[in-house]
Amino acid sequence: MNFLTDNHAIESTEVALIIAVVVLVAYGAYQILGSNIAAAVMDIAGKI
Amino acid sequence: MIPLWMDILILIWLGACLIHDVKSRTVPMLLTVIPLIGVLIWRGVTGDWLLVLLVVVLILASDLPKNWRVGLAALGGLILLSFVDRRLIPIVLAILGIWATWEIGAMGGADAKILIALSLIYLDIRLLIPISIMGGVHGLIAFWKKEKKIPYTLAITAGTAMFLLTR
Secondary structure, three states, X not given: OHHHHOOEOOEXXXXXXXXXXXXXXXXXXXXXXXXXHHHHHHHHHHHO | OOOHHHHHHHHHHHHHHHHHHHHHOEOOHHHHHHHHHHXXXXXXXXXXXXHHXXXXXXXHHOOOOHHHHHHHHHHHHHHHHHHOOHHHHHHHHHHHHHXXXXXXXXXXXXXXXXXXXXXXXXXXXXXXXXXXXXXXXXXXXXXXXXXOEEOHHHHHHHHHHHHHHHO
16 A cells, blocks of 8 residues: 555655646646547547 | 535645644645545545546555556556546546656655545546645745755645635
8 A cells, every 4th residue: 555655745846846837738728628638538448 | 515614624634734744744644544535435425436446446556566557547547537427537637647646756645645635525627726836836936945845735735725715
């Protein structure tokens, strides 16, 4: 249970900045292309 | 819709996590595992058991050899995406992203568990926006002050409070 037992709660400043940029870009892209992305994901998942 | 008393309880919980994080750079399992398991049980009862299954798969995958765990997580995620309700796809992707961030060592396990628990409670991807912005702002301030590490629970607590006040 590595995931459950890991109690560390710290990030480097660089990681915090990268997470902010990635989440904002991903959310922006999802707002613009949301329905197309959902359809593509469902299509790929359906083929598996 | 989550009742107000539960929002307040969640903010108190996050405050307790923040205090531990600032003091010791860790959050005890009592404050991360117990809430996560509680949320998993609750979501199982409310019928979102596919999300519960995803988190259980990720927890179990974390014990596998490195090459296997990423593959299993990706495969499990894709299979679940084909069954899960369309409105939950962003949450599934967010949970996978949070776990992957922990997996590559970029996020502490306590932060990852708290973020996954919050995602499961609110089932709203917009929760992660203020948290990420607060983390980015805190990261910038810390970078300017030449600090290398930040307690991310501050961003989680402030971001969640902002989300609750503005929704």
